[in-house]
Amino acid sequence: MSSFNRFRAAGPSSLMASAHPGGDSPALRAVRTLRDAASQPRMMIAQPFGPQGERPESDPARAFGANKPHPTAGWIPPTALAALINGLRRWIRLRALKIIDEIAERRMIDRTRTLDSSRHVSDHLLEQLPVPVWVEDESGRLVHHNRAFRALFRREAEALIGRSVAELLPETSDSIPVETRLDTGERRLDVIIGRCRLTLPASSPDFRSIAPVGGRIGTITDITERKEIERRLRELATTDDLTGALSRRAFFAAVEQEAERSSRYGSKMSLMMIDLDHFKQVNDRFGHAAGDRALKLAAQAMVEGLRDIDALGRMGGEEFAVLLPQTSLSGAIEVAERLRKSVAAIAIPVDPHPMTVQLTVSIGVAERLDDESDFDRVLSRADAALYRAKDEGRDRVVFDQPRHRDIFPA
Template sequence: MTNPANPPPQPGSAAVNPAPDRLTAILLVEDDDADATLVVRALRPYARRSTVTRVTSMRDAQAWLHRNACDVVLLDLSLPDSFGLETVSHLHADVPSLPLVVLTGFDDEDFALQILETGAQDYLVKGQTDGPLMWRAIQHAIARKRLEEDLRLSEERLQGIIGLAQDAILTADDTLTITLFNQAAERLFGYEAIDIVGRPLALLIPEHLRAAHEANVAEFRAGPVQSRVMAARREVVGLTRDGREFPAEVSIAKMHHARGLLYTAVIRDVSERKRVETELRRMATTDPLTGLCNRRRFWELAEVEIARLRRYGRPVSVLMLDIDRFKSINDSYGHAVGDQALCRLASVCMEELRDTDHIGRLGGEEFAVILPETGLSAAREVAERLREQLAAADIPCPNGALRMTVSIGIAVCSEDDMTIERALSRADRALYVAKSQGRNRVEVYDEIGASASLAG
């Protein structure tokens, strides 16, 4: 029975923020029976928290969404009546507020970025996704869409405020003395108009930025431009009466009158938008489980270090880490303990590594580390320290504490390395040797030694 105090979303809408006591409604759009079975089987452990409805075509999906509420769609790109990225764009255009997670058979980073740019919140590669990863992707998509909707609604709200003249508005004369201060400005800066009118505009600007602000005003005063809208101005920083700094967007206009120039500024606090943008950026570059760099962000940082190596010739080393027998941890103790192991590895590495080092989760239990300004000897010391600390780290589990070990491969980057993949490939070969030699050990890539070990 429907609770009148908490009515369900209207048909065709996305319940982006489902109530804690409500099941997550999942629409699976998949025409392949085998793939659909795998998805349903993967989500079976979450049956008490979700419902899965399956349709087999784009037309059926659109019809179902127009009649029913849904929290997230798992969308195959190859349907009888829709194929490729158009599948995402069509459904996104039809129900723009609905989170989309794409199911694809292509494990390609460039294609994945196209999927996200077309309107999806996440993607999963068929055959490489287990239940916990799929469930996390679903929750991530819902959270990401919620933030996107927050940002969209925030922008609409701000535009409405401008239309109603509810942004902070102030005027100042040619000496930059405040002559008008509206109620919105009172709320924003914490001053009463009676206290601030007649005082210098500099009171609303942090002291360390006042000289630059006066120079910008002087340039604006001397130039031919009569106004600068918010889109044409870089961000400025405001200062409240209690000393709090906040990011702001400003529209400013100048006009001449009998007593000289008069400046009018419309000021908008964008702290909330910045928070949302920062969170979206964090979600796009961070592994949601461990908090480390995800593969995409790690690759970006790695290429910067490779470029620095080629330019300055400074040493750079890379490590490849892999938890030994990770599958047996999941099988014996459950995926929750496996996740604890991954998080423990991340926290230990962050404690032991320098601020200038970079660590990323490349996938599963595989991690990579970039060590700038680090030659082979120092890299070996770092790797051994990590191995020892990880072997001594406790992992909480239902029966007490669990210990894990890692195998580590090391490679030194060369100026001939055009991309980080070559160095990581060498480190990965050294990691393979460490695994084959008994695990819980560090191996250094060596052209002859690694080749001989692999051949043997």
């Protein structure tokens, strides 16, 4: 049976069933039209070639018998052929779309699995972080938190549902003013819980890719050790390591600030210059260890005789200075006498034990005058009074008398 007869015998259903099972597609209609046309045999007329009306032997059409009538030959109308081609195109298009949908669905499934796996890994990493992390919604309620966050506030996960971070802070916690980072503009809030100092984000950048819409993500960092290091560095920069008194630079800064305030508001301010008498003999006879011990004990005795607003500074060697805010000359003289007696009462242990030595101090006192806005003049007059105390025999307090201020150059 020829291929054309097999096509006629198969019918359109077997050819197009996969495209439209149980339906009447354009391709089926085209095949049906073609089959009906082919069932009416007609003679195909071929134009002969050559003088005898026959094709040459070299003509391929002759080899296939194109110039001879075929008992089953039929004529296919062009409209039927066009319908068949259009139907086949539509079937191919539908089949391609189905394949594309299947590929897209498989890709979507694979992508979903990848995202689920990535989310599982990120959740696991977040849970294992040593830094407390939380996520809150637009209303400020917790929607996610890790193990370190729960351990910090000593809460189970169920007890944190619907809570806010502010509700978890104890009532005894102290808030430190907000600090703003200049490089990012991010604002952070320091909070002290007991002896632990924490930093919380007062406002955070846009985390829409992580946090819920309108919410934010935050971290809590324990900065207790960092703040302790900062405090220690400030002490090293402003405090004398041996005596605990202010360093020379820090003391001058405090005096300058208080002199400016005193000049602006017209309040009293006095200064004292103190020198340990015959301190060099202690160093030479008993060694530098005994001298350091004497300096430390003398400074401690003087600090105990001062107010919290007063300041003791070490100018260098055995010389000290005291700032007395809101204190007149008469009040400063009383304080100076109290300090002199306190130092003289100290028994400083030296080797060989149990031998001890005692020290005395000479003190010069000066009060800021109303027309003095420069603290250097006050210090100069107090220092001059100190030298007069030494010249007069040491172990005494000498104050600068305003009527003598003209003999002390500014």
